[in-house]
Amino acid sequence: MAEASEHTHGATAATDDWRERLRESGHRLTPQRELILAAVEQLGHATPDQVLAQVRKTSEAVNISTIYRTLEVLETLGLVRHAHLSDRAPTYHSVKDHEHFHIVCRNCGRVTSVGPTVLTTLRESLRDDHDFTVDVGHLTVFGTCASGCDA
DSSP, X not given: OHXXXXXXXXXXXXXXXXXXXXXXXXXXXXHHHHHHHHHHHHHSSBOHHHHHHHHHTTOTTOOHHHHHHHHHHHHHTTSEEEEOOSSSSOEEEETTSOOOEEEEETTTOOEEEEOGGGGHHHHHHHHHHHOOOXXXXXXXXXXXXXXXXXX
């Protein structure tokens, strides 16, 4: 039972932390911002249209421009990140999850999250040879699946 309360306390601390970061940056804490961040966290990976659909389950008072503006603020604060998983709108995900990048099959469209350790050698090489730091959270690698994918 103690484990559950520690987890709950951690979630409360994380919630308080993002609220504090929002206030410290000069932004107001609004119900719309809370709904939008909650929607991104619930959906895992979501386009702005998907976030809007999720938010509209709770509030009709939010429009797509509010979604885009809020996602931009949340990304500036480091609470969400975006990646381009297709040629359409960016896909947003919470930074509460583990750091990861995405691989996308061009044939079936399957998106897989991959941990950053897969890129350790490449990251070290880019850092050492080019004085360059890779932003893994924005990285998407396109290719094709080896199995379960009809071309």
